[in-house]
Amino acid sequence: MFADDESPKPKQRHEIGCDLSFLSAGELEERIGLLEDEIERLKAEKASKTSSRSAAESFFKSK
Template sequence: MFADDDQPKPKRLHEIGCDLTFLSAGELEERIAVLHDEIARLEADKTSKTSSRSVAESLFKSK
């Protein structure tokens, strides 16, 4: 009966466009790794969706 809005939202490790001035080289490396992981996740999902679409298109092509 409790709304999910009542829960604190986890802090993002990195926000696009944020100020990088006070971050150490180690912190930057950590953020780069997180962003690489996210890019890989996005590319995998894109590949999955485009391959599904290709299969669907091939089923509906006229012969």
């Protein structure tokens, strides 16, 4: 009946500027990994947008 202990924990987020003093070294390492993954995701999106824009500019310059 009390399934609170079995409920999935929400995915951990990192809030920029939050107090880090309460986190263990392991938790800090986990957050670093999350942030590195997010940086890679942002770089990939930026590259995608840059290449799309370059392609569009090339197309319209040739006309």
